[in-house]
Amino acid sequence: MSERVTVAPVIRPGRPEEASRLVELCWWVSPEERRQGLARALVVELAQRLRTRGARRITALVEREHGPAMAFWDSLRDIGCARDPRMMRFVL
Numbered sequence: 001m002s003e004r005v006t007v008a009p010v011i012r013p014g015r016p017e018e019a020s021r022l023v024e025l026c027w028w029v030s031p032e033e034r035r036q037g038l039a040r041a042l043v044v045e046l047a048q049r050l051r052t053r054g055a056r057r058i059t060a061l062v063e064r065e066h067g068p069a070m071a072f073w074d075s076l077r078d079i080g081c082a083r084d085p086r087m088m089r090f091v092l
Contacts, residue, residue, distance in 0.1 A: 039072060044079060061089060 025046070029038050047058055060081075062069045073081055 040076065043076060043081075047079070059084075 027039070027042060050058055060073055062073055064070065074083075
């Protein structure tokens with residue numbers, strides 16, 4: 001990737017039957033490159049690649065207080081992204 005988008009994969013150990021849950025992907029788009037569709041293009045491409053490899057669900061954790069991030073994920077409804085009312089994250 002270029003300096004426009006920084007992508008950092010994180011591999012987490014897990015049980016063999018959870019192989020599809022081993023990767024966490026974090027990214028950051030530089031402020032001057034925002035609002036140009038880079039993050040959306042990244043999500044669309046990633047989702048397509050993961051689904052062709054058998055992914056049944058792709059999850060994004062977003063801070064409720066982070067308005068721009070919430071708006072971004074809400075804007076992806078046209079590609080099937082939706083809030084999951086069943087889930088709540090707890091952190092100790």
